[in-house]
Amino acid sequence: MTDTIALFLPARAKHEWRWITVRDGAIASRGDGLPDRDLPPDSSVVAIAPAEAVALHWADLPDRSLAQATAAARLLVAEASVTPLGDLHVAVGQEAGLTERPVGVVAAAQMSDWLAMLAESGFEPASVVPSPMLLPRPDEGYVIGDLGVDGRVVRGAASGFADEDGLTALIVGDAPVAMLDRDALEDAIVAALADPPLDLRQGAFALRKRAAIDWVLVRRLAWLIVAIMSVTLLITLVQIVRYNASASSLEAQADMLARDGLARGETVNDAGQQLTDRLARLRGGGAGFSRTAASVSSAVAAVPGAEITGLSFDSSGKLRVSLATQTQGQIVDVQSRLAAAGFSAEPSTFTSTAGRLTGVLTVAPL
Incomplete structure (x- = not known):
């Protein structure tokens, strides 16, 4: 069983809150002031805005998304209102079977005040409905509903406003006017709360679902x-x-x-x-006998006039090379080539014998 609680926002500071509860398609209870905040988990709250604060218009708007329809409605309102559009809140509704759509215009500050007042009272309304939209749309002429201390409201095929002496007669003219009895008014309110034809909680004031x-x-x-x-x-x-x-x-x-x-x-x-x-x-030690001997052989072979006369390899990896050359420069050439191959060559004292220089090079890895 789902309850809908309608809170009638005070039209004036001296007016009190009023509320009704709709259950099983009928008004189950009503009262003055604010209802109990401990509502059933599946209940919903609908705030009813006073007619004096909301200007209602009807316009043939494109049957597209709500955002597109609202944008078109704002353009129409900007042309008809002297109030800057930035200070106004524009909402668009939809009535079944009709091409013309209701447009509600209210001061943005007023909407903020209403929602703040409701929040301070412990209520978060799912919808905010202008009070004239609680009345049924007449096929012709106008209908009037008495909402008690908030006064009477008038609804036409393409209009809705508060009933005021002189103004109502000027607007209605010779059109037929019907006064709704209590049963008809309550049935209309129940139907409007079940499916509001116009909800002001749109755009910046839309309900944020937690x-x-x-x-x-x-x-x-x-x-x-x-x-x-x-x-x-x-x-x-x-x-x-x-x-x-x-x-x-x-x-x-x-x-x-x-x-x-x-x-x-x-x-x-x-x-x-x-x-x-x-x-x-x-x-062997060092770079090993094979690699060391091969490097020495290559270095000596590359120097004409130089020759190896003996080899001696020890466990430390040093190779003693007995070398014979024709000139001192050939000894230096052999040392340079061994250095390029990654070996040092420490010479002993070379002596001249039979026109040749003989001595020993001690070769080891650098």
């Missing part, structure tokens, strides 16, 4: 996050196990290969280090 927390969705998302993190952790653990297994397998293969390179009968403690030590013993 986002409700869907705790069921939150719990589902939480479980989903836990599942994703669990799967991610499981994948990481599996990868770690696989990497460890692969590393162990590679270490075992490397150990087997190292064992194959060691001398038979040698006790294996650290195959990798033992293999490195054996390679050093086989090739």
Whole structure:
């Protein structure tokens, strides 16, 4: 069961609030002042704006989006109003089966005051409906409804205003006027509250819906996050196990290969280090005998008149080269070529014998 509470905004400061409650398609209760703030959860509040504060017009507006219709209505209002458009709030409604649409114009400051007054009283209206729009639209002429202390309102086919002596007669003229009895007025109010033909809560004053927390969705998302993190952790653990297994397998293969390179009968403690030590013993220290001797041979061969007369390689990686040359410059040339190959060549004292210089170069890696 859904209740609709209609709050009649005071037309003047001396007037009091009034309210009615609509339940099951009929007015169930009414009263003066403000109703109890503890409303049922499924109830809605509709504020009724006094006719004196809202100017109503009807215009043939495009049947498109509300924003487009409102923009067109603002252009029409700007032409007809002396008040700057920026100070006005324009709202557009829709009546079933009609091409002409109601347009409500109210001061923006007045709308702000109404909503602030309602908020201070503890109410957030879903709609703000001008009081003339509570009356049914007559096929011809005008209808009048008595809203009590707020006075009477007049509704025509394309007009709506407060009933004032002299002004009403001037507007109505010779058109037929019907006074709604209480039952007809209450039926019209119930119908208007169920589907307001014009709601002033549009644009800047539209109702801002508060986002409700869907705790069921939150719990589902939480479980989903836990599942994703669990799967991610499981994948990481599996990868770690696989990497460890692969590393162990590679270490075992490397150990087997190292064992194959060691001398038979040698006790294996650290195959990798033992293999490195054996390679050093086989090739010699430093850059090894083969590389050092090859570099010396290339350097000497590139210097005409120079020749190697002897080689001696020690465990420290130094190669003693007995060298014979024709001139001192050839010794320097051999040293330069060895330096370019990455070796130092420290000469001993060269002596002249039978027209040739002989001595020793001690070659080592730089």
